[in-house]
Amino acid sequence: MIDAKAQVLALREQLERYNEQYYVADAPTVPDAEYDRVMRELIALEQAHPELLDASSPSQKVGGAPVSAFPEVRHALPMLSLDNVFSDQELAAFEKRLMSRLDSTTEVTFCCEPKLDGLAVSLLYEQGQLVQAATRGDGTTGEGILENVRTIKAIPLKLKGHDWPARLEVRGEVFMPSAGFAAMNAKALTKGDKVFANPRNAAAGSLRQLDSRITAKRPLSFYSYGVGLVEGEPLADSHFATLQRLKDWGMPISPEVKRMPGRAGCEQYYADILSRRDQLPYEIDGVVYKVDDLALQAELGFVARAPRWATAHKFPAQEELTKLLNVEFQV
Ligand code: NAD
Numbered sequence: 001m002i003d004a005k006a007q008v009l010a011l012r013e014q015l016e017r018y019n020e021q022y023y024v025a026d027a028p029t030v031p032d033a034e035y036d037r038v039m040r041e042l043i044a045l046e047q048a049h050p051e052l053l054d055a056s057s058p059s060q061k062v063g064g065a066p067v068s069a070f071p072e073v074r075h076a077l078p079m080l081s082l083d084n085v086f087s088d089q090e091l092a093a094f095e096k097r098l099m100s101r102l103d104s105t106t107e108v109t110f111c112c113e114p115k116l117d118g119l120a121v122s123l124l125y126e127q128g129q130l131v132q133a134a135t136r137g138d139g140t141t142g143e144g145i146l147e148n149v150r151t152i153k154a155i156p157l158k159l160k161g162h163d164w165p166a167r168l169e170v171r172g173e174v175f176m177p178s179a180g181f182a183a184m185n186a187k188a189l190t191k192g193d194k195v196f197a198n199p200r201n202a203a204a205g206s207l208r209q210l211d212s213r214i215t216a217k218r219p220l221s222f223y224s225y226g227v228g229l230v231e232g233e234p235l236a237d238s239h240f241a242t243l244q245r246l247k248d249w250g251m252p253i254s255p256e257v258k259r260m261p262g263r264a265g266c267e268q269y270y271a272d273i274l275s276r277r278d279q280l281p282y283e284i285d286g287v288v289y290k291v292d293d294l295a296l297q298a299e300l301g302f303v304a305r306a307p308r309w310a311t312a313h314k315f316p317a318q319e320e321l322t323k324l325l326n327v328e329f330q331v
Contacts, residue, residue, distance in 0.1 A: 004049050008057075011042040015058040023064025026205040028197060032285065033317030036084075060304045062139030069210055070143035073134035076169065076229040079120060080139055081305050082288060084312040088267060091289075094311050095263045098291065101300055101308065107262040108291055111239045112269040113225055114256045115286040115312050118175025118203040121149065122228055125168045128159040128249075135208065139305070148207050149174075151216035154223075160250040167231040170251055172224035176203040177282045180219025199283045221282070224251040238292045256280075259292055270313050277315065286314035 018035050022028045028035075043059050046052055054060070062081045066072060085091045098108060122142065124132035133149035134142035149155055152174065159168075176184075176199040184202065185195040196202035206218035224246050227235065235245045240259050247253045260269050266289045273280075273287050291297050291309040300309040 004045060005052060008042065008045050008049070008052050011038060011045070012057055014038055015042065019058060019064050024067060026201050026208065028201065031317065036086075036314070055304070062305050063136050064138060066135070066137035066141050066143045067208065070135075070145060070208070073122075073132060073137075073142050073144045075122060075134070075140060075142060078139050079122060079136040079142065079171070079228070080302065080307060082115075082310055082312040083303075083306045084286070084314050086314055091263055091266060091311075091313060094289075098300065098309070102296060108296065109293065110260050110262070110266055110289040111243075111292045112258050112260050112266060113288045113290070114254055114273060114280070114284045115288045115314075116173040116175045116223060116225075116254075117198070117200045117283045117285045118173040119200070119207065121145070121172060121174050121207075121222075123149065123155065123170045123172070124229075125159055125164065125170065127166060128162075128164050130155070130157050143208065145207060147212040148209060148215040151212055152220045152222055154221045154252050156250040161248060164249055165231045165233075165235075167229060169228035169230070170224050170246060171226045171228050172222055172251070174203055174207055174220055174222050175199060175282050176206065176219055177221055179281065180221075184219065222252055223254045225254075225257075225288075234294060237294055239290050239294065239297070240292050242294075260289075266313070274315060284315070286312050288312050 015035070015038055018028065018030060018038070022035070039059065042057070046057065046059060062079070083094075085094055095108070099105065102108075120136040122132075122134045122136070123130060130146075130150070132144065133146045134144055136142055150157065178199065181196070181199040181202055188195045196205065202218070203220060206215055206220055209215045224243070226239070227242060227246070234242075236242045240257070243253050243257060256273065258269060260266055269289075270287050273284070277284065289311055291300065297307070297309040300307070302308060
């Protein structure tokens with residue numbers, strides 16, 4: 001018991017250090033696969049010793065604290081993380097949990113999406129105009145980054161059409177396409193500058209610049225994958241149809257988003273995307289399955305840091321620790 005407690009405390013401390021490096025400094029020192037391994041070790045220990053559970057454990061929290069150099073933005077609805085599965089067995093367990101919570105034997109339809117490796121942003125449109133943009137931060141409070149977001153060409157400053165709600169919060173991922181990332185690092189190398197660790201850190205470092213002229217020079221792009229606050233009626237009764245409405249208003253939606261039936265459909269989607277992973281023009285670290293029916297989503301609800309109605313199916317790790325430790329990086 002004493003050993004378990006000491007181990008849990010050590011793992012929490014280790015993860016907090018990684019979180020600070022990753023979310024606040026945009027400069028990770030270990031690859032994601034190593035972070036995920038330590039997190040799973042912590043979760044397994046906390047489950048085996050429920051008396052050690054603590055709401056402030058990294059296993060219960062989202063992201064990192066917002067940096068004070070940016071104005072604080074409080075999210076109208078929390079911006080959560082995603083639970084994840086790493087195998088077909090874990091996916092089967094996810095589906096089983098859903099079915100038993102819904103007390104249903106009817107197959108669930110999932111909206112399947114690429115898991116873009118960038119950073120989550122919230123975009124607030126009032127009367128169709130972009131008026132606020134924020135990072136996820138700790139899920140409750142993010143960093144106000146409107147000026148930087150305004151430099152990203154894929155993000156409309158004004159929505160098309162007229163039938164949008166008076167206030168609409170669009171959520172999605174800012175990312176750096178692979179070609180832009182490679183060109184930027186190649187240029188940095190010829191100039192003897194430091195290079196970025198990976199497109200995710202390049203995107204995060206570029207977006208969280210204090211000078212938006214620097215952000216403007218960075219090859220950033222954006223796909224939307226959902227909504228937060230929507231004033232008035234919901235946009236649709238399914239997640240997929242919600243994304244189609246956003247698309248009609250000019251929001252970029254990944255062409256890879258597909259509705260698939262049950263776990264078998266998810267596995268098929270995963271295999272297809274994994275086989276094409278290297279040909280995609282951006283990096284992804286897995287795929288995301290979301291229960292498509294919004295009424296079922298509402299029934300399933302949330303746990304502390306993630307919705308119960310979605311999970312990320314992570315791809316096998318590509319990075320190696322040595323690769324990360326041998327190169328010097330910049331934010
Ligand atoms: P996550 O990245 O596993 O999943 C949640 C995020 O996925 C969302 O916030 C969103 O930004 C993103 N996302 C991409 N496509 C999406 C889609 N289609 N729909 C919904 N969301 C989508 O969770 P997290 O809390 O952001 O970060 C945890 C992960 O970050 C870890 O599993 C690890 O891989 C990495 N991490 C690494 C280190 C490190 O030191 N290397 C430190 C902290 C976190």
